[in-house]
Amino acid sequence: MNVERDRMKLSSKKLLKYAGAAALLSVAAPFGGIAFAQAKPRMADDVFKNIQVLKGLTVDEFMETMGLFSAALNVCCGDCHVGAGGSNPQWDKDIPRKLVARQMIRVMNNVNKSNFGGAQMVTCWTCHRGGTPPATTPSIDAIYSDPVPMYPDVLPQASAGAVVPSADVIFEKYIQALGGADALSKLTSYSGKGTSTTFGADQLNPAEIFAKGPDKYVTFVHQREGDMIRTYDGHNAWVVLPLTVTGEYELTASAAEGGKLDGELAFPGNIKSFFKTWRVSYPANVDGHEVNVVQGSGPLGFIATFYFDKQSGLLLRMVRYASSAVGRVPTQIDFADYRPVAGVMMPFKRTYGWVSGREEYTLTEIKPNVPVDDAKFANPPTPPASPK
Numbered sequence: 001m002n003v004e005r006d007r008m009k010l011s012s013k014k015l016l017k018y019a020g021a022a023a024l025l026s027v028a029a030p031f032g033g034i035a036f037a038q039a040k041p042r043m044a045d046d047v048f049k050n051i052q053v054l055k056g057l058t059v060d061e062f063m064e065t066m067g068l069f070s071a072a073l074n075v076c077c078g079d080c081h082v083g084a085g086g087s088n089p090q091w092d093k094d095i096p097r098k099l100v101a102r103q104m105i106r107v108m109n110n111v112n113k114s115n116f117g118g119a120q121m122v123t124c125w126t127c128h129r130g131g132t133p134p135a136t137t138p139s140i141d142a143i144y145s146d147p148v149p150m151y152p153d154v155l156p157q158a159s160a161g162a163v164v165p166s167a168d169v170i171f172e173k174y175i176q177a178l179g180g181a182d183a184l185s186k187l188t189s190y191s192g193k194g195t196s197t198t199f200g201a202d203q204l205n206p207a208e209i210f211a212k213g214p215d216k217y218v219t220f221v222h223q224r225e226g227d228m229i230r231t232y233d234g235h236n237a238w239v240v241l242p243l244t245v246t247g248e249y250e251l252t253a254s255a256a257e258g259g260k261l262d263g264e265l266a267f268p269g270n271i272k273s274f275f276k277t278w279r280v281s282y283p284a285n286v287d288g289h290e291v292n293v294v295q296g297s298g299p300l301g302f303i304a305t306f307y308f309d310k311q312s313g314l315l316l317r318m319v320r321y322a323s324s325a326v327g328r329v330p331t332q333i334d335f336a337d338y339r340p341v342a343g344v345m346m347p348f349k350r351t352y353g354w355v356s357g358r359e360e361y362t363l364t365e366i367k368p369n370v371p372v373d374d375a376k377f378a379n380p381p382t383p384p385a386s387p388k
Contacts, residue, residue: 041252048245050092053102054325059249060239064322064329067355069101072124073132077245091245108326123327153321153328155281155295155305167278170292170308175269177313183343184269188213189372190341194348194363196221207361214270215263216377219361232263233377240380248380254302255322258331261304265318265333275304286316286334314338314345329355342368 044062045051054062070076077084080101082093104124111122127134158164165173175181189212196207206222218231226242237251237259251259264274272278275296284293284307291307298304304320315335321328331354335347348363 157279173313192366199358211266217263217266232259257302
């Protein structure tokens with residue numbers, strides 16, 4: 001079993017090689033660059049070739065759907081696409097595995113439509129759980145070893161008899177732990193420098209962050225292949241992934257809400273007002289820390305779960321979910337190494353995990369209340385084209 005776990009870990013590393021383009025079913029290289037700030041979002045049908053099942057998706061939802069395939073089956077681009085990762089990928093070429101995948105999407109949709117009124121109760125992950133052939137029989141080791149918890153996306157509300165603080169109490173303790181409302185109100189901008197590394201990689205890349213109140217936020221990772229960028233300008237969010245099949249795209253719908261939430265967390269004094277509906281769930285444990293768990297629900301089916309350290313009151317983890325054609329898409333951000341900056345406790349370490357990779361950011365400095373040009377948060381520059 002240890003050999004099998006090691007194999008799974010090594011396979012998972014492949015996700016990072018082609019982040020954002022993993023297991024791209026029915027897709028070819030883009031016809032052209034992605035345009036930004038359009039009234040109507042760019043559709044995957046207009047950007048990629050040979051889409052036969054996943055029609056009517058925006059580019060960002062299409063890419064996140066590909067990431068879910070990759071995570072559920074533990075595969076990467078090259079497992080489903082001829083030449084992926086090389087100089088001459090043939091994204092639109094049909095191979096047997098791609099044909100099977102299309103049929104499985106139809107089966108999944110039919111099961112949900114016939115049995116659950118179209119709700120996404122059955123997804124790729126339901127059966128595969130990180131393996132290409134679904135397991136049909138439990139192993140003896142799995143039966144008699146400690147279970148790996150698989151929490152539901154929508155957490156249950158703590159019962160009336162549970163000893164848990166209210167959401168108001170948890171957020172008030174969080175604000176005080178950060179330094180208090182007055183100190184937070186005086187932080188209007190900041191910039192930071194450090195390094196970033198991706199899961200399974202040894203190379204450290206220079207990284208920068210910039211933030212401007214109330215909610216503008218951008219991260220830059222200066223990679224050899226080009227900058228990796230995630231940005232929210234107060235209205236719109238974009239992602240740039242160098243040398244992937246689509247390179248850059250704007251976030252829409254619930255994914256855009258995720259970008260907005262990331263911007264809000266850059267100045268978290270008003271985080272409680274981000275969601276209108278909050279529920280306190282049962283306490284949990286994050287990396288050995290007992291935590292209070294609060295989940296917020298918003299429009300477009302957008303939900304996010306926050307894990308606050310019971311002792312310090314600081315936020316240790318946030319998991320947000322975007323919608324896709326094959327289920328919710330999780331993004332997890334872990335916060336650590338809090339230090340005071342202009343009277344505000346700020347995390348100098350963040351771990352950004354998503355379905356196509358995990359990045360660790362370690363900052364060496366954060367400069368508070370510095371001039372930050374709005375251009376930092378605007379439409380990202382066009383990255384290098386992926387190999388055709």
